[in-house]
């Protein structure tokens with residue numbers, strides 16, 4: 377029986393999704409849904425398949441079976457850059473910023489109409505770009521550091537800069553892989569505030585191990601284990617689930 381439904385209410389609908397690596401099922405018949413304006417956090421033990429799910433959504437890894445629908449559009453057949461154009465942004469664990477450029481220049485380069493590395497001479501920095509760069513810089517706590525070389529930012533500030541570089545493209549779905557790893561306690565709190573702000577008008581999927589941070593941001597939590605859903609619901613619900621305590625939280 378084909379269990380793939382026509383679920384139109386969600387921003388993202390993942391159905392019967394599987395991927396195998398040399399016969400090993402890293403993601404195994406997964407169904408997962410993300411609502412509009414939702415912060416959806418995926419947790420679970422090492423090797424559960426969390427990063428692989430993000431890789432499948434952004435097209436970095438191709439599914440063996442199943443469907444990923446983003447606003448009715450099937451993503452599994454698209455290439456990575458086409459998925460970005462559909463409105464899906466992805467941040468990897470290590471920040472990929474231009475270290476020798478300033479904060480301003482990093483944001484400017486990421487603006488959809490901004491200059492390309494090769495088109496630098498023909499680009500006219502117009503007021504719209506400058507305004508947008510300043511707005512985003514303020515959102516990611518870097519408005520006083522616009523002229524600083526990115527290499528000189530702290531680890532946390534580099535993470536925020538990369539989030540800013542994604543935000544300036546205005547994705548409808550933003551995916552973040554362990555965004556607070558290596559951050560100080562105060563940076564984690566600020567990042568939680570940032571994520572709560574940016575969900576107005578977009579959805580965010582986060583893979584994270586820091587349970588305090590997850591508590592601060594998650595509208596909904598999916599617990600993965602061996603490529604399958606072990607538990608799902610509010611943070612309070614999954615935290616109290618004996619299965620989750622047994623395989624993950626109790627360790």
Ligand SMILES: Nc1ncnc2c1ncn2[C@@H]1O[C@H](COP(=O)(O)OP(=O)(O)OP(=O)(O)O)[C@@H](O)[C@H]1O
Pocket residue numbers: 397402420421422423424425426427428429
């Ligand atoms: N490209 C690949 N080729 C082969 N195996 C892979 C590949 N990508 C992931 N895997 C395997 O799939 C499983 C799931 O990995 P994944 O990175 O998704 O786990 P995770 O839940 O994100 O773990 P962690 O919390 O440690 O980041 C692991 O056993 C991993 O070794």
